[in-house]
Amino acid sequence: MELQIPYEVTPRRDTGVNNAKLGIWLFLASEVMLFGGLFAAYIFLRMGADAWPGMETFDTHEMATRADQILSVPLATLNTVILIASSVTMVLSWASLKMNNFKGFKLHMGLTILLALGFLVVKAFEYGSKFGHHVYPETNIFLAIYFVLTGLHAIHVTGGIIVNAYFWGPGTKMWLNGNAHDKAHFTNRIEVAGLYWHFVDLVWIFLFPMIYLV
Amino acid sequence: MAGEMTIEEVKKHVRVYLYVFGALLALTLVTVAVSRFDVSIGPALVIALVIALVKGALVAMYFMHLISEKQVIMWVLLSAAAFLLCMFALFISALVDQEQVALLMHVA
Numbered sequence: 001m002e003l004q005i006p007y008e009v010t011p012r013r014d015t016g017v018n019n020a021k022l023g024i025w026l027f028l029a030s031e032v033m034l035f036g037g038l039f040a041a042y043i044f045l046r047m048g049a050d051a052w053p054g055m056e057t058f059d060t061h062e063m064a065t066r067a068d069q070i071l072s073v074p075l076a077t078l079n080t081v082i083l084i085a086s087s088v089t090m091v092l093s094w095a096s097l098k099m100n101n102f103k104g105f106k107l108h109m110g111l112t113i114l115l116a117l118g119f120l121v122v123k124a125f126e127y128g129s130k131f132g133h134h135v136y137p138e139t140n141i142f143l144a145i146y147f148v149l150t151g152l153h154a155i156h157v158t159g160g161i162i163v164n165a166y167f168w169g170p171g172t173k174m175w176l177n178g179n180a181h182d183k184a185h186f187t188n189r190i191e192v193a194g195l196y197w198h199f200v201d202l203v204w205i206f207l208f209p210m211i212y213l214v
Numbered sequence: 215m216a217g218e219m220t221i222e223e224v225k226k227h228v229r230v231y232l233y234v235f236g237a238l239l240a241l242t243l244v245t246v247a248v249s250r251f252d253v254s255i256g257p258a259l260v261i262a263l264v265i266a267l268v269k270g271a272l273v274a275m276y277f278m279h280l281i282s283e284k285q286v287i288m289w290v291l292l293s294a295a296a297f298l299l300c301m302f303a304l305f306i307s308a309l310v311d312q313e314q315v316a317l318l319m320h321v322a
Contacts, residue, residue, distance in 0.1 A: 029293065
């Protein structure tokens with residue numbers, strides 16, 4: 001006997017939304033606290049620091065006065081563009097399903113995954129360049145908070161890739177072999193995965209100027 | 215997103231997503247350009263945060279469909295924002311307290 005979970009597609013009368021959507025928003029609210037706590041720690045550490053970033057530049061070996069003398073702004077800007085583009089392709093994959101266009105969904109979701117992988121490759125280059133200069137999280141406070149914030153964000157990107165790859169591959173059985181209810185259920189799943197992905201984009205939108213530019 | 219949509223309505227939404235994409239790219243360039251100005255940390259932080267808030271609002275309103283979302287979702291987000299503000303208030307009070315202690319020690 002198959003167990004039918006209620007309100008996976010239809011909205012509940014009391015909340016007005018389906019359970020999956022309320023669930024993901026509650027999860028995202030907890031994520032706001034997680035990243036919010038780290039942002040607060042960043043501000044706290046920075047306000048209390050005698051010098052920021054508090055280390056020498058890699059080329060001239062003079063004391064750096066700005067974070068962009070240590071971190072690569074062009075690479076971070078490229079990653080910002082990549083992540084924004086992936087947010088657009090993610091929402092377009094959901095819109096394709098709403099228009100009953102499965103090929104469009106596969107294309108846009110595939111692009112989202114490729115862009116997310118591109119983000120991680122750029123991030124790996126960035127980390128590799130730091131490690132090449134023998135600079136690690138333990139080197140100083142600035143680098144500790146930089147690696148923690150961007151590392152935690154990269155873990156979230158990786159989680160998103162795994163979920164999206166499932167929906168691009170084996171998860172599509174629900175759409176291909178299912179009835180109208182299953183198709184609506186699959187579309188809801190993509191919307192929920194999209195909400196998570198846009199949140200990951202949103203966090204980067206704040207991380208980028210705070211860590212790299214100010 | 216609240217309610218069912220027709221294909222024509224979804225097509226209209228797609229156009230809006232592309233406009234928002236353009237706006238986000240433009241604002242990213244503005245963020246980088248403004249950071250080149252030689253301003254002190256206070257104004258620089260305010261400018262960067264204002265642009266980031268506008269970009270964040272665009273993502274939340276249009277890509278996450280908050281502009282047409284049900285009230286219960288708003289309440290979830292408002293409660294998260296309230297807890298976040300409480301946490302920031304704790305950090306700021308600790309910072310102010312630290313500065314006052316440092317000042318008292320200097321006077322003594």
